[in-house]
Amino acid sequence: QVTLKESGPALVKPTQTLTLTCTFSGFSLSTNGVRVNWIRQPPGKALEWLARIDWDDDKFYSTSLRTRLTISKDTSKNQVVLTMTNMDPVDTATYFCARSLYSSNAIDIWGQGTMVTVSS
Amino acid sequence: EIVLTQSPGTLSLSPGDRATLSCRASQSVISTYFAWYQQKPGQAPRLLIYGASTRATGIPDRFSGSGSGTDFTLTISRLEPEDFAVYYCQQYGSSRYTFGQGTKLEIK
Numbered sequence: 001q002v003t004l005k006e007s008g009p010a011l012v013k014p015t016q017t018l019t020l021t022c023t024f025s026g027f028s029l030s031t032n033g034v035r036v037n038w039i040r041q042p043p044g045k046a047l048e049w050l051a052r053i054d055w056d057d058d059k060f061y062s063t064s065l066r067t068r069l070t071i072s073k074d075t076s077k078n079q080v081v082l083t084m085t086n087m088d089p090v091d092t093a094t095y096f097c098a099r100s101l102y103s104s105n106a107i108d109i110w111g112q113g114t115m116v117t118v119s120s
Numbered sequence: 121e122i123v124l125t126q127s128p129g130t131l132s133l134s135p136g137d138r139a140t141l142s143c144r145a146s147q148s149v150i151s152t153y154f155a156w157y158q159q160k161p162g163q164a165p166r167l168l169i170y171g172a173s174t175r176a177t178g179i180p181d182r183f184s185g186s187g188s189g190t191d192f193t194l195t196i197s198r199l200e201p202e203d204f205a206v207y208y209c210q211q212y213g214s215s216r217y218t219f220g221q222g223t224k225l226e227i228k
Contacts, residue, residue, distance in 0.1 A: 037217070047157075047165065047208055049217035060215045063121060096164055105212040106155045106170035113164055 002026035004036075004097050004111035011117050012087050018116060022080040022097030029055055029075050033102035036080045038071065040093040041113075048093075052100070053080055087118045122146055124209050124220035132228040139196040141223045143209035148189045153212035156185055156194045159222075160205045168207075169194065201227075 008020035020038070027034055038050040051071040052060045061069050070083045080097060098110040123146040133139055143156075151172040157165035167176040169185035172192060182197040196203055204227050209220040 039217075046221045047210075047219040049219065052215075062216065098164075104170045105153045106167055106176070107157075107165075107210070107217070108167050108170075108176065110164035110166070
């Protein structure tokens with residue numbers, strides 16, 4: 001069974017750096033074609049894709065947020081980490097990690113999400 | 121960046137009705153990389169359709185997708201009570217994803 005779970009702080013202060021961890025099971029990020037993405041959703045709003053890391057360590061970022069984001073993986077721990085610098089209240093959202101596959105590029109399995117509030 | 125515009129914003133229908141949801145792209149999208157998701161309150165999105173018309177594993181056949189180029193459609197042939205949710209379209213291009221703003225399907 002493929003599962004992903006996000007973890008990280010529920011509350012961060014403006015200007016701080018957010019670090020989120022995605023811990024997954026049921027697949028390996030060293031397998032050809034496997035990718036892990038981060039997507040966020042502000043309360044009551046639409047989904048916004050943030051970043052992706054591939055099995056071969058290729059990394060891709062949202063054009064609008066690329067200067068603030070860093071994605072990395074620890075294959076041995078089955079984890080993907082996302083950091084976002086200079087947090088602002090507008091970054092308040094539920095952050096999801098999710099798997100996609102090279103074959104379809106559809107985001108087929110999602111974590112439950114973790115809510116992050118940015119407030120002083 | 122390709123912008124996806126979904127219509128209508130809200131669709132009010134009754135169980136048993138047929139639902140037609142639209143998604144228009146600001147430029148042509150590769151159909152292979154077009155998908156639809158369903159999201160219920162407090163839950164993560166669920167993949168419904170990928171490749172514009174292929175149902176994901178476990179998705180009932182009352183859900184169907186069609187379209188190409190810039191215009192795509194999600195059809196639910198006969199609404200069940202559990203189908204009332206928010207639906208998002210999504211495309212993948214230039215190694216990045218964009219999502220539509222969502223269509224809320226509510227009970228009339």
